[in-house]
Amino acid sequence: MSSSPEPFSDREVERYARHLVLKEIGGPGQQKLKAASVLLIGAGGIGAPAALYLAAAGVGRIGLVDDDVVTLSNLQRQVIYGESDLYRSKVEEAKRRLADLNPEVAVEAIPLRVTAENAPDLVRDWDLVIDGTDSFETRLAVSDACVAEGAPLIAAAIGRWEGMVALLEGRPCYRCLVAEAPPDAETCERVGVVGALAGVIGSMAALAAIRDIAGAGEDTAGEILFFDALTWRVRKATLAPDPACPACSQGA
Helix, strand or coil: CCCCCCCCCHHHHHHCHHHHCCCCCHHHHHHHHHHCEEEEECCCCCHHHHHHHHHHHCCCEEEEECCCECCHHHHHCCCCCCHHHCCCEHHHHHHHHHHHHCCCCEEEEECCCCCCCCHHHHHCCCCEEEECCCCHHHHHHHHHHHHHHCCCEEEEEEEECEEEEEEECCCCCHHHHCCCCCCCCCCHHHHCECHHHHHHHHHHHHHHHHHHHHCCCCCCCCEEEEEECCCCEEEEEECCCCCCCCCCCCCC
């Protein structure tokens, strides 16, 4: 017989008051957030705001995976850090910031570079994964691991003035969208990115996670949301499963 969730403390009631009165979340949804675990791959432009909002929302366990250190060029968009964090481990400094924001949340710092070999072990035992990395090789490795381990994935990416967010639950997967890493793929370091866009897409990734965990709103699995900040346009597309996808097709 399953045990009943522990009642919220007085501090939790005050902290999450705006969620508790929101009919689509309320007490049951907040308990789901408290019981949930989310792994963020990448503690950079997308991961920084996403981590802040997930911690603020009361997600019970948050994992941060990144092997990089904070540099001055990061501070244009990676709002979880400050100049006092320069040349220190991103995940350790982000963990410290999240602990200050919400000590009710358990945060795990994982200073590791993600590869196809270690990705399955990394995503295993997490309720949901957010990928905000700036590498197609890493995105595909994370997606393949999520498919293999049955972990829902929120894929988010930015470049120049454009961003995308998608919730993927097994099939279709990210490899149905991008079969292989493009040999001439653009990166933010090469082509630039407007800093505030990272906040928009990172916040949307966190919002997608909160909606999915709390069961709020319509099911958007398999849909991709695109945002163009220059034209101020948002569009959606439904990702069709690739029948020959080597990761999620029946013959995979």
